[in-house]
Every structure is written in C-alpha cells, then in structure tokens.
Amino acid sequence: MDKLIIEGGVPLRGAVRISGSKNAALPILFASILPDEPVTFLNVPNLRDIHTTVRLLNILGCETECSDGAAHTRPGALNPEAPYDLVKTMRASVLCLGPLLARLGKAKVALPGGCAIGARPVDLHIAALEKMGAKFELEGGYIYGTCRGLRGAHIHFDFPTVGGTENLLMAAVLAKGETVLENAAREPEVVDLAQFLVRCGADIEGQGTSVIRIRGVKELHGCTYPIMADRIEAGTFIAAAAITGGELLLKQCPVEGMDAVLTKFADMGIEMIQEGENLRVACEGQLQAVDVTTQPYPGFPTDLQAQTMALMCVALGTSTMKETIFENRFMHVQELTRLGADIRLSGNTAIVRGGVEFKGAPVMASDLRASASLVLAGLAADGVTEIQRIYHLDRGYERIEDKLRPLGARIVRVKE
C-alpha cells in the first residue's frame, strides 16, 4: 500500500485545474446503461472509484472504456449481477440497481461497502423502487430485485438521499407514466445526472428543487456529455491555500454550487474572488473560528467537514462542527490529534480549540475525506507527516500529490 510523505510549512502558490466531479461521474456512468446508443463522457476524473465503475459496467454488459479524461460506453447484452468483490469497495455501486431494473426487469446487487462512515443503509432506495412495482429479496448478502416493467409512482423520501434520488431518477426515465419525487436531493450532482438524461431524451422537470417530475419515455438515445467540476475537490484546494497562508487560482471552479462553503470560508477570513470560471483564493491574516453544521444541499456539505476541521484547528478561537448526515464521520479527529489538534467530541458535535501549530507525525488515513484533512494538516505542519493507507484518498482525489507539488508542496508518494 502507498503512503504519502509531506514536509509541511510551504505556502502554496500557483494555478490548479479542478477535475471532473467524482460524485457526478459515478451516477452518470451508471446511467449509460439506459440509452440504446453509445455515449461519450468528457471531463471524467482519473480515480479509483471511476475505474471500479468502468469494471462493473463491463461486467454488467455495458461496454465501457476510459482514458485521458474521456469515457465511451456502448450498450451490449446486459447481465443483472453486480458482484460483491467490486461492490464492497464502493457504495455507489448500488446505483446500478435503478438502471438494471429499468432495462432488464431484474438486478442482483451485493449490499454495498465503501467508506466506513456509518451504517449507510439503502432502505430508502428499496422502498421507493417498490412503489414503482419492483420486488426485493435479500439473500446471501445480495439484493435481488425483479419487476415486470416499472410504472410511475408518487414517492416521498423521508430524507433527501442523494443516491436514492439518483437511483429513482434512473429507474423512472424509462418507466410507464409519471413519477414524482418529493423531498428529493437538490445536490448539483443530481442536477448533472438529470441534465445528462435530458440530453439523452428523458423528460424531467424540477431537478435542483425538492420536487422532481419524470415522465417516462420509450427509449433514450446517445450523446456526448461533459461531467461538472468537483466542488469537493475545489473546497479542499481552497482549504489548502488557506491553511498554508498561500494564494491559488482554481481553474474551472464550480462556484455556483458552493454558496454555503464559500460563505463559511469567507467568515473564516479567506479571501476569494471569482474571475469568470476561475476562483482566486488568498489568505494572509489569521483564520477565525466559525460554527458549522453539515446539511443536505444547499447546506454545508458533509464531504468538506473533515477538511474544514483541519482549518478550524489553526484558526483563532473555538469552533464547533456539527455532523448531521453521517453518524460516524469523526474518524479524522484521533489522527488530527496526533498532529497536535485540540478537539473534543460531544455526540455529533466536535468542539475545536484553535490556534494550534500542527507538528508532523505518522498518521493513518481512514475514510476518503478524513484522508484529505490529514493532507491539509500535513501541509501546514512543522516537520514531516507520513500518511499511511492512502487507498481511500485515491478513490476521490486525482493523484493529489501531483496536483500539489507544482504549487510548491513538498509531498511524495512512497510504495510500502
């Protein structure tokens, strides 16, 4: 397994291009099971989760190849089984459930794994698909789904689940009749999926609001679609500029989906100026403490919680971070503490005493975004930080060290 070695203390300077969004690319790639014609995707990030998805699509019979930021898919004879070996490494594999039921009327998908950040059940996906006429059984760790053609339904989500909304969008576009999703997720990545489906001929209204209306069509055609930029990677680079007291130009920064983040970062004293598609970020003075609560979009994203906590550690004053989306998403706290952080946990809230000067130490990456918070702390730390088990980091960040090094960071990847 690889590890990262960071010698901190260098203010980052220069320009960095934000990659295509992982969380948009995954559902959109699974959606290519739906059209009858080939599809080309542009701005596809080069990530472990994308490679896993490409392997899974090929197993499912949707011929897919991906290189140099482009993916091409071609419909073939579909196979309904998503095997455990692949699904266990990536929870998003469950997103093949909706498209397989829509195209084949059956699906056998292993119960998902992915980041160990909570129980993360898929009960809301299942209950909603049942309303559309699907039947499910659970056996041997697999979900078996069958249906005799999906039909439109009125679905109210108890919680605006991102993956659930995406699975249902994909199930509903070819269903008979109209489907209404209430309390749907409003994340920009859900909108990107809907826009891709519309470009293929789907009839969808209301994406980006909490009520989405889908009128089923007979078939979808192919298209070429550019994946949106990654707002979580962008937020991570803003934090990297701020924590090192540097200045960065983020190229192709998806600013319009980042209101809650940019507002909190501005409250902390980070200077940000939008220049067309780019964002200029600088941080000269001392960061200030803030209180943050993670929420579904348009609230502050849970996927930037850990990285923001690294910033809180060095800010002036005491900050609080309340996590309301996942019940076990504070695994970075222990490791940040090894670097000198002063954080106390009280239920789902972390109380962060700021003003810390991080000191390099060996640490262990746990989940994807927790790993990013350790990279940030390492960039700011005095001395050498060694981050082990960066497997999760590679799932969501495109070779982060290759993007950081040209900005001045002293960071290398070492094979163990």
Ligand code: UD1
């Ligand atoms: C997606 C993102 C993930 C992000 C999360 C919240 C992808 C590939 N992943 O994950 O990076 O952190 O949104 O913004 O896009 N839940 C249930 N039952 C369900 C579904 C969800 O109880 O059937 C719970 C989950 O356990 C969790 C919460 O709802 O506590 C949020 O889950 P959800 O919005 O579905 O997130 P994901 O789609 O898994």
